[in-house]
Amino acid sequence: MMSSIPRRGLCQGQWHADLNTMPDRNSDFQQSFKTPAARVEIDIDRLRQRPESYQLYAAKACPFAHRVLMMLALLPDAKIGVTHCAPWLGHPQGWTFEAGATSPIGGQYLWQVYTASDPAYSGRVTVPVLWDCDAQAIASAESLDIIQALAIAFGPHLIPNETGFAELCDWIHDALNVGVYKVGFATTQQDYDAAIAALEDTLQQVSTLVCDGYAYGDSPTLADLMIFATGIRFDVAYQGAFQIQHRRWSDDSSLSAHLKRVAQLEGIAETVAVDDYRRHYFDEIGFPIRHTMDDGHYIIPFTPDPFA
Numbered sequence: 001m002m003s004s005i006p007r008r009g010l011c012q013g014q015w016h017a018d019l020n021t022m023p024d025r026n027s028d029f030q031q032s033f034k035t036p037a038a039r040v041e042i043d044i045d046r047l048r049q050r051p052e053s054y055q056l057y058a059a060k061a062c063p064f065a066h067r068v069l070m071m072l073a074l075l076p077d078a079k080i081g082v083t084h085c086a087p088w089l090g091h092p093q094g095w096t097f098e099a100g101a102t103s104p105i106g107g108q109y110l111w112q113v114y115t116a117s118d119p120a121y122s123g124r125v126t127v128p129v130l131w132d133c134d135a136q137a138i139a140s141a142e143s144l145d146i147i148q149a150l151a152i153a154f155g156p157h158l159i160p161n162e163t164g165f166a167e168l169c170d171w172i173h174d175a176l177n178v179g180v181y182k183v184g185f186a187t188t189q190q191d192y193d194a195a196i197a198a199l200e201d202t203l204q205q206v207s208t209l210v211c212d213g214y215a216y217g218d219s220p221t222l223a224d225l226m227i228f229a230t231g232i233r234f235d236v237a238y239q240g241a242f243q244i245q246h247r248r249w250s251d252d253s254s255l256s257a258h259l260k261r262v263a264q265l266e267g268i269a270e271t272v273a274v275d276d277y278r279r280h281y282f283d284e285i286g287f288p289i290r291h292t293m294d295d296g297h298y299i300i301p302f303t304p305d306p307f308a
Helices: 029-030 044-049 063-074 110-117 144-152 162-177 180-183 187-211 224-240 253-263 276-281
Strands: 007-012 013-014 056-057 081-084 129-132 137-140
Touching: 007 110, 044 144, 056 063, 063 144, 063 224, 110 129, 110 137, 137 144, 162 180, 162 187, 162 224, 180 187, 180 224, 187 253, 224 253, 224 276
Parallel strands: 056 081
Antiparallel strands: 007 013, 056 129, 129 137
16 A cells, blocks of 8 residues: 655655655654645635736646646636646655746745745645745645636636536546556555456446547546546556556557547647656656565566466
């Protein structure tokens, strides 16, 4: 299972490239990592009227930040500035800004945005981050919260106000977007086997869901963007980095057609960065391709049977 404590992050405003070296990882330390990064709420009215009063920190490599970038691509009136982070997460300082990127708070590293918002912050340092330029504080570090705010302000058609749609998006997030990570970060053979079986069931359900077009109704919605964020990385990165070796996204005609369908939407292709995915997932100690278990053995991945 994935740990609630990341490998790197901030503790009382101090950056640590390896939190495992912290001398005292007590309950107070662990509790501090449950503290939300946001210090103010997103002002929907101001976002709609003055989108330039917000700045998005994102990385094309990250699937959760990618969902927000796709929303911006589909919402031309959401003229929010974007500071892009480089794909390599293995830098000693974590997420770093791309060369030439501008940041309202200056600096070179994403953790500096977090400490500019809260000098004593303890917790994860992740993208996306929505920065409130007026309040000089983080308004959200949760992709779905940012997406919902953007949809309310600029494109409610992308998030239908229906219970069934909300439940679908929750399922896609948990079973698919996070499901691949559950496979990749499994620490026991039992966890891996359960995660790979659950993911296989999810992929079959998603394939059926999109076989006739879009995931919900006759037009693209957030649900399609969520599926796309996993699909575009699947063959390029997840299959190898997360040991999902028995299948490819492109082998499923329904999934492959949906991927191409979403990629043809206005502005979506420009959010895709395949080389970034390779660098992000394969050139980084945080995504080890093989895992040793406590007994010294390695997790054995599920692979195709040549006689099946």
